Amino acid sequence: MKFKLISGNRTIxxxxxxxxxxxxxxxxxxxxxxxxxxxxxxxxxxxxKLVSEKASEESKLKTGKVRPLVL
Structure with a gap:
């Protein structure tokens, strides 16, 4: 299950x-x-720092710039 860490009213x-x-x-x-x-x-x-990096990854996934890792 995928979910975004930074969503809704949540901030970094x-x-x-x-x-x-x-x-x-x-x-x-x-x-x-x-x-x-x-x-x-x-x-x-x-x-x-860690959450900012995660938020950056999430924003790239949203725009399709980075493909999710499939195991």
């Missing part, structure tokens, strides 16, 4: 935040809200 920042929050919440060292927030802030630049 909102998807990146959700990704960072998911990772931060799984860290055993993040035991307080302040530590979770600090970890999210630490992860955001990398998550934004």
């Amino acid at each position: 920042d909102s998807v990146a935040y959700d990704l960072a929050l998911s990772i931060a919440s799984k860290e055993t060292s993040t035991t307080t809200p302040a530590l979770v927030l600090a970890k999210v802030m630490e992860l955001m630049p990398e998550c934004i």
Whole structure:
């Protein structure tokens, strides 16, 4: 099943935040809200970069410039 990561009201920042929050919440060292927030802030630049790249791939697929990988 194919679906777009960036669609509807979702933005690159909102998807990146959700990704960072998911990772931060799984860290055993993040035991307080302040530590979770600090970890999210630490992860955001990398998550934004990753999601931006994914959004770029999705936009190319939409216009037919890149063919999907078939396994």
